[in-house]
Amino acid sequence: MIIVMKPHASSEHVQEVKHFIENNGLTAHLSQGEEVTIIGVVGDKKKLSGKNLELLPDVDHIVPVTESYKLSNRKFHPEPSIVKVGNTEIGPNNLTIMAGPCAIESEEQLMTIARAVKKSGATILRGGAYKPRTSPYSFQGLEEEGLRYMKEASEETGLATICEVISTSSLEAAIKYVDMVQVGARNMQNFQLLREVGRSGHPVLLKRGMAATIDEWLNAAEYIMAEGNPNVVLCERGIRTYETATRNTLDISAVPVIRSKSHLPIIVDPSHATGVRAYVAPLAKCAIAAGADGIMVETHNNPACALSDGPQSLTLPQFDELAKMLDAYAKLEGREFS
Amino acid sequence: MIIVMKPHASSEHVQEVKHFIENNGLTAHLSQGEEVTIIGVVGDKKKLSGKNLELLPDVDHIVPVTESYKLSNRKFHPEPSIVKVGNTEIGPNNLTIMAGPCAIESEEQLMTIARAVKKSGATILRGGAYKPRTSPYSFQGLEEEGLRYMKEASEETGLATICEVISTSSLEAAIKYVDMVQVGARNMQNFQLLREVGRSGHPVLLKRGMAATIDEWLNAAEYIMAEGNPNVVLCERGIRTYETATRNTLDISAVPVIRSKSHLPIIVDPSHATGVRAYVAPLAKCAIAAGADGIMVETHNNPACALSDGPQSLTLPQFDELAKMLDAYAKLEGREFS
Amino acid sequence: MIIVMKPHASSEHVQEVKHFIENNGLTAHLSQGEEVTIIGVVGDKKKLSGKNLELLPDVDHIVPVTESYKLSNRKFHPEPSIVKVGNTEIGPNNLTIMAGPCAIESEEQLMTIARAVKKSGATILRGGAYKPRTSPYSFQGLEEEGLRYMKEASEETGLATICEVISTSSLEAAIKYVDMVQVGARNMQNFQLLREVGRSGHPVLLKRGMAATIDEWLNAAEYIMAEGNPNVVLCERGIRTYETATRNTLDISAVPVIRSKSHLPIIVDPSHATGVRAYVAPLAKCAIAAGADGIMVETHNNPACALSDGPQSLTLPQFDELAKMLDAYAKLEGREFS
Amino acid sequence: MIIVMKPHASSEHVQEVKHFIENNGLTAHLSQGEEVTIIGVVGDKKKLSGKNLELLPDVDHIVPVTESYKLSNRKFHPEPSIVKVGNTEIGPNNLTIMAGPCAIESEEQLMTIARAVKKSGATILRGGAYKPRTSPYSFQGLEEEGLRYMKEASEETGLATICEVISTSSLEAAIKYVDMVQVGARNMQNFQLLREVGRSGHPVLLKRGMAATIDEWLNAAEYIMAEGNPNVVLCERGIRTYETATRNTLDISAVPVIRSKSHLPIIVDPSHATGVRAYVAPLAKCAIAAGADGIMVETHNNPACALSDGPQSLTLPQFDELAKMLDAYAKLEGREFS
Structure with missing residues (x-):
C-alpha cells in the first residue's frame, strides 16, 4: 500500500502518518519527491483493517499495490x-x-x-x-x-x-x-x-x-x-x-x-x-x-x-x-x- | 407493440406476420412506407407471451410502445x-x-x-x-x-x-x-x-x-x-x-x-x-x-x-x-x- | 511516479530498474514489502519522457502520483x-x-x-x-x-x-x-x-x-x-x-x-x-x-x-x-x- | 417514423398530429391500441426536417424506423x-x-x-x-x-x-x-x-x-x-x-x-x-x-x-x-x- 501525501503536506503531518503506520505494527518507507511525498507501507495490511488512512491530515490518496483476492489469484x-x-x-x-x-x-x-x-x-x-x-x-x-x-x-x-x-x-x-x-x-x-x-x-x-x-x-x-x-x-x-x-x-x-x-x-x-x-x-x-x-x-x-x-x-x-x-x-x- | 419489417420484405411475409398476430387473437394494422412496412399490434400483449416475433420471416425488429411495469407506473x-x-x-x-x-x-x-x-x-x-x-x-x-x-x-x-x-x-x-x-x-x-x-x-x-x-x-x-x-x-x-x-x-x-x-x-x-x-x-x-x-x-x-x-x-x-x-x-x- | 514490481521479481531486476532510474538522472527509493517491492521515483519526470518503464523486466505496473496538467491545476x-x-x-x-x-x-x-x-x-x-x-x-x-x-x-x-x-x-x-x-x-x-x-x-x-x-x-x-x-x-x-x-x-x-x-x-x-x-x-x-x-x-x-x-x-x-x-x-x- | 401518443391523448390531439403530418405532404396511419394510439408516418421524411413532432400536444415519443445513413448502408x-x-x-x-x-x-x-x-x-x-x-x-x-x-x-x-x-x-x-x-x-x-x-x-x-x-x-x-x-x-x-x-x-x-x-x-x-x-x-x-x-x-x-x-x-x-x-x-x- 502506498500513501500519497498532498503537495504541501507539512512535515508534522508526514511524521504523524508515519507514526500511525508504525503504531499499528507496520513499517513506513518515506520517499520525498519534488512535488509530493509518498509513503510505502510494508507489513501485514490486515493490521490496518478498519482504519481509514485517507482521513489522516494531508493524505491525498491511497494506492493499493496488491489484490484483495488471494485464492483465485x-x-x-x-x-x-x-x-x-x-x-x-x-x-x-x-x-x-x-x-x-x-x-x-x-x-x-x-x-x-x-x-x-x-x-x-x-x-x-x-x-x-x-x-x-x-x-x-x-x-x-x-x-x-x-x-x-x-x-x-x-x-x-x-x-x-x-x-x-x-x-x-x-x-x-x-x-x-x-x-x-x-x-x-x-x-x-x-x-x-x-x-x-x-x-x-x-x-x-x-x-x-x-x-x-x-x-x-x-x-x-x-x-x-x-x-x-x-x-x-x-x-x-x-x-x-x-x-x-x-x-x-x-x-x-x-x-x-x-x-x-x-x-x-x-x-x-x-x-x-x-x-x-x-x-x-x-x-x-x-x-x-x-x-x-x-x-x-x-x-x-x-x-x-x-x-x-x-x-x-x-x-x-x-x-x-x-x-x-x-x-x-x-x-x-x-x-x-x- | 410495433413490428418493423425488413426493407424488401415480401408481401407474403408481411401477410404471414399479420395472420400470426390475428391467429393469436390480436389486431394488426399495416402501414406501408416507402422503405419499410410497419405493423401496429393492438390487443392484449399477454397473448403473445412466449412468442418470438423477431424470428418470423422478414421481421427486422420489434418496438415496444408500453412499459412492462404497471403498479409503479x-x-x-x-x-x-x-x-x-x-x-x-x-x-x-x-x-x-x-x-x-x-x-x-x-x-x-x-x-x-x-x-x-x-x-x-x-x-x-x-x-x-x-x-x-x-x-x-x-x-x-x-x-x-x-x-x-x-x-x-x-x-x-x-x-x-x-x-x-x-x-x-x-x-x-x-x-x-x-x-x-x-x-x-x-x-x-x-x-x-x-x-x-x-x-x-x-x-x-x-x-x-x-x-x-x-x-x-x-x-x-x-x-x-x-x-x-x-x-x-x-x-x-x-x-x-x-x-x-x-x-x-x-x-x-x-x-x-x-x-x-x-x-x-x-x-x-x-x-x-x-x-x-x-x-x-x-x-x-x-x-x-x-x-x-x-x-x-x-x-x-x-x-x-x-x-x-x-x-x-x-x-x-x-x-x-x-x-x-x-x-x-x-x-x-x-x-x-x- | 511509483514502480510496482512483480511479486517474485528477482533482486537483479529490481537493481536493473533502480540503475535505469539513476542513469536517467533521477533518484530511486526502494520499499521492499512482503509480497512486492515498490520503487518511488524522485526528480524531474520529463527526463523519463519516451522511456517505457513498464517494459523493464519484472515491472508489474506504474502508478503516477502527480497530474500531467499544470496550468489548469x-x-x-x-x-x-x-x-x-x-x-x-x-x-x-x-x-x-x-x-x-x-x-x-x-x-x-x-x-x-x-x-x-x-x-x-x-x-x-x-x-x-x-x-x-x-x-x-x-x-x-x-x-x-x-x-x-x-x-x-x-x-x-x-x-x-x-x-x-x-x-x-x-x-x-x-x-x-x-x-x-x-x-x-x-x-x-x-x-x-x-x-x-x-x-x-x-x-x-x-x-x-x-x-x-x-x-x-x-x-x-x-x-x-x-x-x-x-x-x-x-x-x-x-x-x-x-x-x-x-x-x-x-x-x-x-x-x-x-x-x-x-x-x-x-x-x-x-x-x-x-x-x-x-x-x-x-x-x-x-x-x-x-x-x-x-x-x-x-x-x-x-x-x-x-x-x-x-x-x-x-x-x-x-x-x-x-x-x-x-x-x-x-x-x-x-x-x-x- | 412512428409517433407514439400519450395514454390519455384526446382525439382532438390525435387529429391535430394527423393533420400536421398531412399538411406537410405525408400520410398518417392511425393504429388505436388499448393503451395508446400510434401513428405511422409514410412519405419523404425530409419534408419534416426542422419540425419537432415531439412538441405537438399529447405526443409521447417518436420512434425512427429507418437509419439516417444511406450511402454506407x-x-x-x-x-x-x-x-x-x-x-x-x-x-x-x-x-x-x-x-x-x-x-x-x-x-x-x-x-x-x-x-x-x-x-x-x-x-x-x-x-x-x-x-x-x-x-x-x-x-x-x-x-x-x-x-x-x-x-x-x-x-x-x-x-x-x-x-x-x-x-x-x-x-x-x-x-x-x-x-x-x-x-x-x-x-x-x-x-x-x-x-x-x-x-x-x-x-x-x-x-x-x-x-x-x-x-x-x-x-x-x-x-x-x-x-x-x-x-x-x-x-x-x-x-x-x-x-x-x-x-x-x-x-x-x-x-x-x-x-x-x-x-x-x-x-x-x-x-x-x-x-x-x-x-x-x-x-x-x-x-x-x-x-x-x-x-x-x-x-x-x-x-x-x-x-x-x-x-x-x-x-x-x-x-x-x-x-x-x-x-x-x-x-x-x-x-x-x-
Missing part, C-alpha cells in the same frame, strides 16, 4: 486449475461446450435438445429451471420439475448438467439433481448465495455481473473459495455499455486478462452477450481464438416459440454447424472438444 | 404516493433525512450517532447490520446484534429505523426490529429477495442497481408491488460509468425522470454516489433542488476509525451543518424536513 | 480564476446565465430571443452558427451570416456573445464577431483546434467530451493554456452512459470535483445533458446548488419549429420563469446573477 | 465494398495486415520496421507523423518529415502506407506522401475534417470514436461518402467502458454488426484496444475469427524506447510470430493475407 497458484463436472472436466486440457435451452419448458423439449446437442459434441447440458426475469410478469421457470427433467436427460445421454440457482432453496434443490450450479450475472454480488454455494462444495459457474470489474468478479469467486470450494469456473457473458446494437458488449479481452490474473478456467457465453442469433457463431469462434476453455450456447428445437430468449437461440442444425466449425478452431489452439 | 396512478415508516412518512408533503453509520459497530457508537442526528433533524436512523462487501475478508456486520441496537436507538430517540437486508434470514430478522428494510444496489435484481420483501409488506427502500436502467429499476419495484406491498421508496445512489474521480456517478437526472414515470417517492444517497466526504454536501443540496423526497447520508462519530466507508462519512458536526443548509433549500422547494 | 494556483467576456465576467463573484437558440436561424429569430433573454437576466447570448450534426443531411448552420446577427444582437442588447467553432476557418471568423468561442464536446480532443484557440487568446468555453474523464478534460484545457490563453471556462454537458432515459447523463459531481482540482470556472449545460425540456429546470437548479459558476440554457421563441434541438429548448416564458427561480438559489449560495 | 448496397490502397486492396477477397510504429521517430527506425513487417507479411505500413496526445507536453510527432520517411519506406519496400491526419494542413500534406489517411478516434466527429477527407477522394481509415455508437460511426462515414469519396474502411479500436484492466474495451461484436448494417470493409486494432502487449495476439486472432477484413498492429524495433505507446507495441519477432499464427486462422475463414 494466479500469483499464488501459477498452474491453471481443472474443474471436474460429472464425467467431464473444464480446464486447459480440453474445450467444453455447454448447450441447451434458456428455459426448460417440458420433458419432451429438453430430451429433444439434449439428444441433439450430445450428438453435435456438447458435453454439458444447460437449461434454466429458475429464471431471473426483468419483469415479474415473464415466465419464471418450471423450478424443481425442470431439475428432474435435467436429471433424466443426463441419465439418458450421459451429459453433465448445469442449472442456475437464485436462492438458498433453489440451490438446495439443484445440488440434488445437477452436476454444476450457475450463479447468474444479477447475483454475482449476492454474497449470501456465494457463501452458500461455497459451503455446498458443488462445481459452480460464476457469471460476470453486468457491470462488474474483473477485480470484483475475482473477489466474488473468492467468496466461494473462501468457504472451501475450489471448483469455480468463470463465465464472461457481456458487460453493460452505451452501445445498444447488441444486448450487452462481449468483453472478449476479459479472457486473456483472467488468464493472467487467475488460475480459474474461463468460458464465454456469446448468446447472452449479444442477444442476436446471427452474432453467436462469430463470437463463439472468438472465444476459442482468445483462449477460453469453452463456451455456453443457447440452443432450442423451436426458437420461435421459446418461452425465454428465443431470438438469441440457435436451432439444432445451426448448433451442429457451429460445433463443426469450432472443432477446427480448437485444433489451431492445440485443444480438443470433450 | 405513474400513467395508471397519477398522484404521488406516500410511504409511512414508523411515525414519519416519505412523500410529497415533506422531506426526509435518513442518517447514521454505514455499519453498526457497537451499542455506544450507534446511540451516540442516533442522538446527534436526531438533534440535527434526521427522522430515520440508518445503520448496516448485514454488509455486502466486495471482499470476503472485509467486516461483514454485527447481524442480529446490530438490529437490536437499532431497536434500542429507536426506542430512546423516537427515530424510525432502516437496515439493509441481503437474504431471507436477514429479512426475517430485520422486520422484527426495524421500521424499513433496504434492498441494496447489488441485490436490485435478486428477484427472490424482492418477492420476499413484497410478501412481508414492510416498507422498503429499493436502491438502484449499479448498472440498472430506470426501466429495470421500476421493474424491480414491480416485483415487490406485485406481491401486494405498495410501500416502496426508490433511492438513487450513483451508477457505474467510466469516470473514476468519484466512486460512482450520481445520476441526478434520475430524480425528475422517476417523477415523470412513477408515483413512488425517490430519495438520493450522495455518500455512496461519490465515496468522498467533501462532495456529499453539494450533492445533497442537488438532491433537494432536483425534487427528491429526501436524502440518505452516512454519518459517523469517528470516521477515521469507521469499519466501513469512513472516507465518505460526515462527522456529526458536519452533518449538523449540512442539515441546516438543506433546510433553506427545502423551503425554496416549498417543503419542510420532518 | 488548483495545486499550483489556489485562487479561483475569473474570465472576462465582453462586459461581463465568469467566476466566483457572480453567476452567469448564457441563453439563446441551439442554431441561429434568422436575424429576426435571434433578435427576438436576444431581447427576451436579456430581459429575463441572461448576460451572454448563445447561438450556433456552425453546427456539428451527427448526420450530414441535417441543418449545418448559417455560418458567417449567423455570426453577423450575433454581433448585431450584441450591439442592440449589450449582451456578450458566444458561438461554437469547429475548425480553423470558423475560429477565424468567430473571433471577429463574438466575445467568446466554444469548443464543443465532439472537438474536446481536436488538439489542433485547441492550440489555435489557445493562440487566439480569445475567451473560450471548453465543453467536456462525451466520454472524457475529468483528467482528460483538464488536459484539453492545458492545450489551450499552454499556448498562452488563460481565459478558459469549463462546461459540463452530460457524459455518455448506458442509461437512455436522458440523451446524456449529467455528471453533476463534476462540479465539486473540478472545484477541488482546478481553478478554472465551471458552468453546466442542462439542455444538452438531458435532451428533454421538462428536465432542464430541475437540473439548472442543481447546477447552482452544486456550486457551478453559471449555466447555459437553450431557449427558442418557437421550439416546435426549431431547426436543431427543439425538444430540449425552453420557450421564452419558460426561460423567464426559470431565471426567477434560479435567483433564489443563487442567493442561498451567496451569489448573484450578473 | 448495406440495405441499399448489398455487396461488400473493396477499397484499393496503393497496390493492395481491403475487402472480402483477402485479409490485410497494417503494421508499424505508433509514432515515426527517425528514418532509420521506420526503415528497419518497414523491412521487417514486409517480410512477415504486412501489406500496409502504418506510422504516426501527427500524434493526438492527451497531454500537450507529450511528443507530438515529426510531421511532414515523418511523411517523407513513409514515402521512402514505401518506395523501397513496396508497402502501401497510412498516416493519421488531424487537421486541414496535415491532410493536405499527407495525401502527397501516403496511400491512405486515417481519421482517429478523437476526430471521428470532427465533421469539418470528415468533409475535407471526403473531398480529397483519398482512401481513408475511419476509426470508431471512443464512445461512438455504431450508428454514429456509420453517420461519420456518411459525411465522407456524401462528399463523393466511397473509399472508406472502418476500424474498431475499443470503446470506453467502466473496466480499467484494459485501456479500452474491444467491442468485437462490432465486426458482425457492421457486416450486417454496412457494406464497408472493417478491420480491428487490438493494440489501442487493450494497451497491453500480451493481449494483442489473442485479440488479433479474434478479429479474424469474427470476420474482420484485417488488423492494424503496432510494432516497434525497440518498444522500451518507443516515444509513444511502447507498452502495447509488439517487437519485430513477436509480430512475425503473430503473422504466422494469423495465417492459419485466415485459412479457416477461407481468406488469405495479401
